[in-house]
Amino acid sequence: MKNIPIFLVATLTGLVIFLSNSHAASVDTVLTHSNIMKKDIKAAIVRPDSYSKDKAMPTLYLLHGAGDKYSGWLTKVPDRQTVKRLSDQLGIIVVCPDGGVTSWYFDSLVDPTYQYETYVSKELVNYVDSHYATIKDRKGRAITGLSMGGHGALYLAFRHQDIFGACGSMSGGVDIRPFPENWDIAKRLGKYSEYPDRWEANTVINLTHLLTPNKLSIIIDCGYNDFFYTVNVNLHDKLLERNIPHDFIIRPGIHNWEYWGNAINYQMLFFSRFFNQSTQK
Template identity: 55%
Template structure:
């Protein structure tokens, strides 16, 4: 009986120890999953130019925390379209998965309905300065980035497609790679739409001002050296202006990728397109890797 009691106690202790060990393993697994996962932050960045704070989503890949603290990462600035906000891309696309897959920090700024240029008539809409200077400076100072244009890309959909090319082509010292998805790349063809007149005034009052803010008209001043990708859907409202942009780039002999796929001006198209653009930027970052060490 005494031996039976001792054996029983030993079994109970072993079971308790096993249970404790199992719980410990679960806790470790939980801790690892908690620490080593992508992180999505919402940050408000103060704009000195606009004298107000602007919200942004920043998606950090799992490697940022799981890898060495000395490691730095390229950055993709991802712009929303008209009537949208900084929340659009994180809600519609698997940004945490893509950030981790490609080892990239993704930043989604709130561009409101600015068309991403500095409005000459509205001092509260100075988003060219905000994105290309103020936001980039904030991200570089608060995250482990490569502070070089060669490790920065900018892309967007619709209004954001126009904005991405506008900002990259006017600021090649900030962005070496750029992409447009269904971009409204010639605003002069749409004078009554999407609050553009609220940023530039009426088209009929100043057509030259409108022309100077249309990204297609930047092509004559471009020089080779940037990584450019442009795509659109066959049934998209901006199909013709994107085709014209492609032809203008061809005439200027500016290297670029140009893709037309089945699709309309929809999130289904843009989420699918983002996969291809992320791959394009990943290759561009690898091609530019020689600039990384000197930029840390």
């Protein structure tokens, strides 16, 4: 075999580096303000390489799980470029808010410093729409998340269908009632034994009465060996009973980043299809 000239190796290496970096999403770490909680809150906003102030783009709000923070989706997925790559490929702005360590994205009835339903669905959406070239309509907004964030995404979308047109959940805690002692839920709603009505009224599986067929585009994804598997199947059955169309994915997997790093690919393709269809109407 003949040796490849050094100049050609350098040229090919440069070309590979150029191609790998020619489509690179940008990440803004922004400080937003919550009037209702009277504090500043960080968020990571992923802008596709094709982003321009002259062209409005759809937005995906991507929620983290319990014990995590706004940067989780960008630093803990096995392939850390996953979200940025998908943002580039699909032309979607991705917003990763800080939802508090264990907010469950409720407006807490116990703690006034945990009002994350209002923050995400109103204050953050208003901030993003005023600072970025977004489609300022439910047809250009989706929301999803993992674990606590999966609960939060469905909870917020079901309760704010005027804001979000599509929603999803990955390994979501979509029924909080079987877990009365876990993840500080009682600190947000009060103890289940003392305030059962609050728990019944704020668990996702009991919010399906808010839905009408085809109003929201919904995708639910959960691993077969996940501890939230049963509650996800129960939600799927409840949606079937109510004749609510939705995608429901079960795959081998547990409650970990390897699973979510795979699931986000399916979810963002689902939302891209929703955006393309809704904006053409």
